[in-house]
Amino acid sequence: MNVIQETKQFIETIHASDSSGHDVAHVERVVRLVERLMENEPVNRTVLLLSAYLHDVEDHKLGRPKGLVKQHLSSIDITDEQANLVMAVIDEVSFSKGKTPTTRESEILQDADRLDAIGAIGIARTFQYAGSLGTPLDLAETSAVQHFQDKLLKLAGNMHTEKAKRLAMSRHTFMQQFLEQFHEEWDGIDT
Ligand code: ADP
Ligand code: NI
Missing domain, CATH: 1.20.58.1910 (Methane Monooxygenase Hydroxylase; Chain G, domain 1)
Structure with a gap:
């Protein structure tokens, strides 16, 4: 199993039985939108797809403990640099935090999440x-x-x-x- 598939399985357990609009299907639609938006874009695809799968795992409204994303990223076969990039992308996506994306990866994921x-x-x-x-x-x-x-x-x-x-x-x-x-x-x- 590759790191993307492992991450897909991880979020299926995390978002199971959500009824607040952050269900597994939301995450999968965001991933599909990311795939459509990243064509011909100079981005790190693995980092962007991992970020898309993991972007709502630690949403503060959902009351899940901090550290789940980091824990998952350290359990799969990626470098520390990739893991840090994924966490940086996720941190810039949220509307409520009001941050301006600083990388193309963050811009694309923010677009996809907002389209949904x-x-x-x-x-x-x-x-x-x-x-x-x-x-x-x-x-x-x-x-x-x-x-x-x-x-x-x-x-x-x-x-x-x-x-x-x-x-x-x-x-x-x-x-x-x-x-x-x-x-x-x-x-x-x-x-
Ligand atoms: P995401 O982080 O996936 O972009 P949010 O956590 O902001 O989305 O919200 C999840 C869904 O619930 C979105 O469709 C959003 O528009 C909706 N939502 C968020 N806050 C409210 C609210 N106060 N009233 C109604 N819908 C809301
Ligand atoms: Ni979302």
């Missing part, structure tokens, strides 16, 4: 996340609907790669249409 937070899948994940917290479906400041204004509608304008910019544009338009219809139905003015 918008569009039809982004809408589904948002309401699933809110449901997992027990939040009512309303228009309060802490609601899923407000989360579109707070975060999701800002993502398309901040993509790094040309391919992600293109994909983000149609996902963004779809979310805007969804919100427009949502508010019309909410206000009883749809026709």
